[in-house]
Amino acid sequence: MKSQDIRSKFLSFFEQKKHSIVPSAPMVLKDDPTLMFVNSGMAPFKEYFLGNAQPKNSRIADSQKCLRVSGKHNDLEEVGYDTYHHTLFEMLGNWSFGDYFKKEAIAWAWELLTEVYGIDKDILYVTVFEGSDDADNLKMDTEAYDIWKQYISEDRILKGNKKDNFWEMGEQGPCGPCSEIHVDIRSAEEKAKVDGKSLVNMDHPQVVEIWNLVFMQYNRKANGSLEILPNKHIDTGMGFERLCMVLQGVQSNYDTDVFTPIIREIETITDKDYGKEEKVDVAIRVISDHVRAVAFSIADGQLPSNTGAGYVIRRILRRAVRYGFTFLDKKEPFIYRLVDVLVKKMGEAFPELKVQRQLIENVIKEEEASFLRTLDQGLMLLDRIVESAKTKEISGAKVFELKDTYGFPEDLTDLILREKGFTYNVEDFEKKLKEQQDRGKKASELKSDDWTVLIDDEEQEFIGYDTLEAQVKIVKYRKV
Ligand code: ATP
Ligand code: MG
Ligand code: MG
Ligand code: MG
Numbered sequence: 001m002k003s004q005d006i007r008s009k010f011l012s013f014f015e016q017k018k019h020s021i022v023p024s025a026p027m028v029l030k031d032d033p034t035l036m037f038v039n040s041g042m043a044p045f046k047e048y049f050l051g052n053a054q055p056k057n058s059r060i061a062d063s064q065k066c067l068r069v070s071g072k073h074n075d076l077e078e079v080g081y082d083t084y085h086h087t088l089f090e091m092l093g094n095w096s097f098g099d100y101f102k103k104e105a106i107a108w109a110w111e112l113l114t115e116v117y118g119i120d121k122d123i124l125y126v127t128v129f130e131g132s133d134d135a136d137n138l139k140m141d142t143e144a145y146d147i148w149k150q151y152i153s154e155d156r157i158l159k160g161n162k163k164d165n166f167w168e169m170g171e172q173g174p175c176g177p178c179s180e181i182h183v184d185i186r187s188a189e190e191k192a193k194v195d196g197k198s199l200v201n202m203d204h205p206q207v208v209e210i211w212n213l214v215f216m217q218y219n220r221k222a223n224g225s226l227e228i229l230p231n232k233h234i235d236t237g238m239g240f241e242r243l244c245m246v247l248q249g250v251q252s253n254y255d256t257d258v259f260t261p262i263i264r265e266i267e268t269i270t271d272k273d274y275g276k277e278e279k280v281d282v283a284i285r286v287i288s289d290h291v292r293a294v295a296f297s298i299a300d301g302q303l304p305s306n307t308g309a310g311y312v313i314r315r316i317l318r319r320a321v322r323y324g325f326t327f328l329d330k331k332e333p334f335i336y337r338l339v340d341v342l343v344k345k346m347g348e349a350f351p352e353l354k355v356q357r358q359l360i361e362n363v364i365k366e367e368e369a370s371f372l373r374t375l376d377q378g379l380m381l382l383d384r385i386v387e388s389a390k391t392k393e394i395s396g397a398k399v400f401e402l403k404d405t406y407g408f409p410e411d412l413t414d415l416i417l418r419e420k421g422f423t424y425n426v427e428d429f430e431k432k433l434k435e436q437q438d439r440g441k442k443a444s445e446l447k448s449d450d451w452t453v454l455i456d457d458e459e460q461e462f463i464g465y466d467t468l469e470a471q472v473k474i475v476k477y478r479k480v
Contacts, residue, residue: 003244003258006117007063007092007349010238013112014061014094017104022062024350026300027088028309034170036309037067037297041093042169042214042235048097049174049216051230058099063090063240063349065296070312072170076411080286080323083252084208087316088293090240098231105213105234106147109181113211117247123184125207126152129166129177130159136226138166141177144215148179158202167214167235174216174229181211183246206251211238254285261341262288269337270328283327290320291338291364292346298360299352304367315409317364321371322412326379333368336361371407378406382413386420396428404436 001009011021025044027037035043041064047053068075069087078085096105113119126148131140140159148157159165160180168175184191186206216233218226244256254263263274266284274284294304294317304314317335324330339361347354385398394417402408410429417424 001117001247003240003256004349006244006247007090007240009116010092010112010243011061011063013116014059014108017059017094017108018057019059019061019094020057022060024062024064024090027065027067027297028300028302034172036070036312037302038064039066039068039071039073040064040169041066041091041237042095042174042216045095045097045235046169046173048095049229049233049235050219055097058097059095060097061092061094063092065300065350066091067293067297069293069316072168076316079289080282082205083254083285084205084239084242084245086241086253086289086292088289088296092238092240092243094234094236096234098233101232101234102144102213102215103147105215105236106144106151106179109211109213109236110151113181117243119183119246121152124152125156125158125182125184125202127158127160127165127180127182129179130161132162132166134162135224136162138162138177141165141179141215144177144179167212168220172220172222174218174233174235175220175226176215176217176235178212178214180209181213182207182209183242185246185251208242208245209239210242210246211236254288258345259288261345262291262338265338265341266328269334270324270330272328279327283323286323287320287328287335288338290316291335292342294320294335294364295339295342295353295360296350298363299350299356303363311409314367315411317367318371318407318409319412319415321368322375322379322416325372325375331372331376333365333372335368336365339364374406378402378408379416381406382408382416386417386422389422392422394422394424396425396430396432399424399429400432400436403433 015021025038029035029038029044032043032046038044041062042049044064045055045060048055065088067088068085075085076087079087094105094108113124114121128144128148129138129141132138145157164180165178166175167178182202184204184207186204190204190206214235214237216235217229219229220226241253241256241258244258245251245253248256250256253259263284266272266287267274272280272284274281294313297303297313302309302313304310304317306314320335324334339357343353343357347357353360382402385394399408399410399413402413403410410424414424
């Protein structure tokens with residue numbers, strides 16, 4: 001089944017169950033200061049859960065673009081090294097705002113997976129919340145357990161702790177116990193390796209969580225306490241790329257048709273093969289993942305910049321550039337050339353990609369070019385720093401200098417250092433950074449006058465992009 005069909009089957013299934021199908025919200029929510037990027041399907045609906053707003057239909061389903069690169073949910077380090085965590089991914093979700101609750105949510109999830117998609121029941125496992133004896137003092141979710149018993153044998157219902165089975169969007173906000181559905185796609189040989197006692201090893205890379213059903217009952221307040229929500233809600237999130245992996249019978253998200261066209265294009269451009277050498281494979285996975293994050297983000301109006309969410313996007317892109325530079329020997333911009341296949345693949349489901357295609361390509365190309373100009377020198381300098389280091393810890397001042405002079409984001413430096421078995425003094429680095437920011441604040445009144453919007457003037461030196469209101473982009477140039 002092609003990924004497009006997998007997505008539409010999900011949506012039409014819930015449409016039949018009287019859900020309104022809505023498009024994905026943008027990844028940056030302007031009116032939610034608690035969240036830098038949408039990190040789950042529920043984030044755009046927060047006000048409905050809190051009872052501050054009323055949806056037209058109390059049942060909604062969609063596929064939401066999510067980015068997990070900051071805050072409570074940050075998967076950046078995993079990306080490329082495992083085969084099922086992405087920076088940007090689609091979360092398929094169905095919601096009940098004070099309408100149906102656990103019974104229907106579980107029944108429909110089961111029906112969709114086993115009947116509509118035809119997943120073999122024998123590879124499915126579910127988890128329920130075991131309760132907690134901490135300050136929240138929560139009871140075990142026996143209600144969910146008893147419902148699951150009707151569908152699946154009890155040895156496949158596992159109890160999970162708060163970390164895995166109590167879902168929270170961030171430090172504050174709606175939350176509640178959850179039940180996760182896991183799929184065991186290990187090969188027969190792999191399964192034979194585990195001893196008979198444990199039916200399944202949940203930490204095995206081929207035992208993958210695909211769907212989380214959250215039973216929203218609480219709101220975590222700023223002071224850390226839980227209050228009971230006026231109504232009970234359902235919030236579910238299924239990883240689209242992971243679902244495609246299961247339904248397409250492959251063992252990695254990168255082997256689904258969501259990623260293979262991008263990977264083929266990287267192979268063509270770089271003249272490297274995917275699947276031969278681990279370092280190259282990691283780099284190819286990182287780049288195919290990161291180009292999606294950056295492209296979708298630009299399409300949603302969040303361009304790379306030096307602060308806040310824009311800086312996160314810049315860091316992601318620079319990370320991709322460096323993987324290409326070091327492991328695929330690409331010394332000139334090429335990531336922007338992947339936008340074409342991406343738009344062909346995803347443009348139907350996400351028309352914003354089509355609309356902003358030119359902008360996405362231009363921005364990525366410019367960013368790549370400007371970072372490549374200093375990458376080589378910066379890497380050489382970093383090598384020298386490592387060679388002359390007397391301990392395994394590099395000073396914060398050196399890491400700051402790399403950021404300031406060569407545009408090496410600290411997490412990139414950290415990554416390269418770790419590859420060489422080094423760390424750096426974070427505290428010291430942050431002190432240096434703060435000093436610079438304080439100096440910047442003093443000069444900030446002048447800043448707005450230094451900027452002029454002047455496009456197509458060859459006398460201008462390009463220095464970056466910025467965003468004004470959502471969806472309205474201007475290119476900023478500085479007079480030279
Ligand atoms: P995991 O334990 O694998 O990190 P999670 O418990 O953090 O997943 P949830 O917050 O429950 O994930 O999100 C709902 C679903 O979204 C997950 O069941 C999974 O299928 C998918 N998902 C979560 N994080 C990612 C990611 N980084 N990339 C791709 N899919 C993801
Ligand atoms: Mg996670
Ligand atoms: Mg999990
Ligand atoms: Mg989960």
